[in-house]
Amino acid sequence: MRLPDDDEIYNVDQTYLGPPGYLIGRFRYRSLFLGPLLFLVGLALVARTTGYSLLSVGLLVLGVAWLTRKIVDWTSSERPLDVIASVLVHEVSARRADRSVSQAKGPSLKSSRVRLGELAPGRRGRSTRKVKL
Numbered sequence: 001m002r003l004p005d006d007d008e009i010y011n012v013d014q015t016y017l018g019p020p021g022y023l024i025g026r027f028r029y030r031s032l033f034l035g036p037l038l039f040l041v042g043l044a045l046v047a048r049t050t051g052y053s054l055l056s057v058g059l060l061v062l063g064v065a066w067l068t069r070k071i072v073d074w075t076s077s078e079r080p081l082d083v084i085a086s087v088l089v090h091e092v093s094a095r096r097a098d099r100s101v102s103q104a105k106g107p108s109l110k111s112s113r114v115r116l117g118e119l120a121p122g123r124r125g126r127s128t129r130k131v132k133l
Helices: 008-013 029-049 054-074 081-093
Strands: none
Touching: 029 054
């Protein structure tokens, strides 16, 4: 369980308070740099895929605000965004062991089903089920 940092000076140092009376909340410095960057990347993607419309840009603004909030809450001074990005690049580009299986090893289990109405030859009234191992 991670406990929040109780150092008030640390929390204030990481937060842009802005001019008094102009902003409705506090912003973290990371969100002030990350939000516009994500918005520009999103605008480029919208232009390439669907084109600009009121709906696409409005959904982009809501999506960027949500994604920025999630990323800023997920990162910290102990786990910065550039380190997370470099770990992601290293994980994706790392060599992997060959895990392809050409033939299964060991005994194979095969079973044949017998329908309910089928009777074994010579035995009337009882159905038997044949199972091969």
